[in-house]
Amino acid sequence: MTIINIKTEITGNIWKIEAQVGQKLAEGDTIMILESMKMEIPVSATEDGVLVEILAEEGATVTEGTVVARIEA
Amino acid sequence: MKKLLVANRGEIARRIFRSARDLGIATVAVYSEADANAAHVADAEEALAIGPAAARESYLDVSKVLDAARQSGADAIHPGYGFLAENADFAEAVIAAGLTWVGPTPESIRAMGDKQRARDLAKAAGVPIVPGSGRFLPGETEGVEAAGAEVGYPLLVKAAAGGGGIGMRRVDDPAKLLETVAATQSMAGKAFGDGSVFLERFVPKARHIEIQVFGFGAAGAVHLYERDCSLQRRFQKVIEESPAPGLPDSVRARMTAAAVALCRHTAYSGAGTIEFIVDAASFEFFFLEMNTRIQVEHPVTEMVTGQDLVSMQLRFASGALHGVPQADIGCQGHAVECRLYAENPAKHFMPSPGTLSVFSLPADIPGLRIDSGYRQGDSVTPFYDPMIAKIIVHGATRHEARTNAAKALREMSVQGLQTNRTFLIACLENESFVTGDVYTSFIDEHRIDLLSAAEEEIAS
Secondary structure (H helix, E strand, O other): OOEEEEEOOOOEEEEEEOOOOOOEEOOOOEEEEEEEOOEEEEEEOOOOEEEEEEOOOOOOEEOOOOEEEEEEO | OOEEEEOOOHHHHHHHHHHHHHOOOEEEEEEOHHHOOOHHHHHOOEEEEOOOOOHHHOOOOHHHHHHHHHHHOOOEEEOOOOOOOOOHHHHHHHHHOOOEEOOOOHHHHHHHHOHHHHHHHHHHOOOOEOOEOOOEOOOOOOOHHHHHHHHOOOEEEEEEEEEOOEEEEEEOOHHHHHHHHHHHHHHHHHHHOOOOEEEEEOOOOEEEEEEEEEEEHHHOEEEEEEEEEEEEEOOEEEEEEEOOOOOOHHHHHHHHHHHHHHHHHOOOEEEEEEEEEEEOOOOOEEEEEEEOOOOOOHHHHHHHHOOOHHHHHHHHHOOOOOOOOHHHOOOOOEEEEEEEEOEEHHHOOEEOOEEOOEEEOOOOOOOEEEEEOOOOOOEEOOOOOOEEEEEEEEEOOHHHHHHHHHHHHHHOEEEOOOOOHHHHHHHHHOHHHHOOOOOOOHHHHOHHHHHHHHHHHHHO
16 A cells, blocks of 8 residues: 655646545546646546545645645555 | 726736826726736836735626726726626626726627627628538438538538537538438437537638727728737647738738628727638638737737727727728738747646746847736746737848747746747747748647757757
8 A cells, every 4th residue: 555645737726626535546537626827737646546635625726746635556 | 088997917907008108198007916016016107906816806806896996096997808808797887887998899899709699790791701501400411412512611510419529520522421411410319319410611721810900980990901820729829920921912802801891890999800710722711700809919910010009999998089091001021929928838838837037038139029917036826827928029021020039039038937938939940830831730730840849949
């Protein structure tokens, strides 16, 4: 069991959190959607696993590289 | 008009302030919390805060903008582009508050904002629209071939209930039409529960060419020639130029006449742009839509015509300008505009907000104009669009404008965030662009070449 940190690729605002803690995710599944410069950018699972933690709230501003969720793979 | 509030931010707010100052009109800025230290705030004589960073709670909030106008004693509002510029309800509210609205009538904004009504108005004014047929119900084959011949090939068979490219099939050969219609009807019936289809002309290699117009209501309208905006990514323009390279004079004459006819037909008031899709091979052109605002790329028109479009808007709105003879509007030389975006072209043009730790602009390039909402040290925040600056160059020829634009981009220094600067240079120097072979899928089709040229530019 490894814990994988999910980081944001860019600075933006968390528009919508789509996944729930405890949910099984496949690689590429959307966890949340960032809004930056009028574009919606999904934050996706980097590996198959279970979403164990969400570290951000909708509406919050996050900088590039922020850990916003954790997956147990 | 004594005091003008600009309900916008960034470069366009600064641009409008410039023309207002030239006319002796006092300037009022509005700003969100994210823009408290922005350049447009510093430029205006007065500035009022209108709420949080999110646009819907500030720049898009009609009541906050109107409150700011009341508080400042402004007697006119210019909306710029984007935000509330094409919101007919806002225009009505401004007028109802007893203020001067710098823009077309709310009726024009509303009519052109409705795609179907805009298309009907264009048709009624004799402006060519993309040829299309009526609907064919499932199993209906009668009249399909005649409709195909009338629409012209290549064409698309489209599911009436489809959308966004779903349920669309291309037909190049008239002999294949009937079977494609039947197949699309059957597919649409299963996928959408509605098997009816229609035919629409397909333009395989299309250019985006638009005509700048200025309407004086019942007193007529003039055109200010065309802009070619074919270079786009994610449906957003990247490089614009005027005149459109290789556009035959006879086609230009028909396009500008059609644009003026539409303005006259609707008694249009103020600055506007009529967008056409143009077949790059045959130069057939079809109405796409009309934008009832000043556009991002208006400077290329100003550079070739010598007109100040914002000044015209302000003078017309205040009743000081009643018309301009068409013969007074000339077109000299060539102008190119490059949009410098905070984005990473190599990562699908992903936005790249950040702080402009270095932002130094070139000097001593003939015909150069830079419109920017930012200064060195400013932050390009994730809340608004990624455009940092417009690099506009006028030259005697397209070659001169194009090479000086590349020179300007090479001589400027932008650090602290990622930009498309070298990608723009790669576009300007791409062999197809140099020869004027531009079309809307240009960036997609040349993507690999453009990206590698942009990489080499960074390395050198």
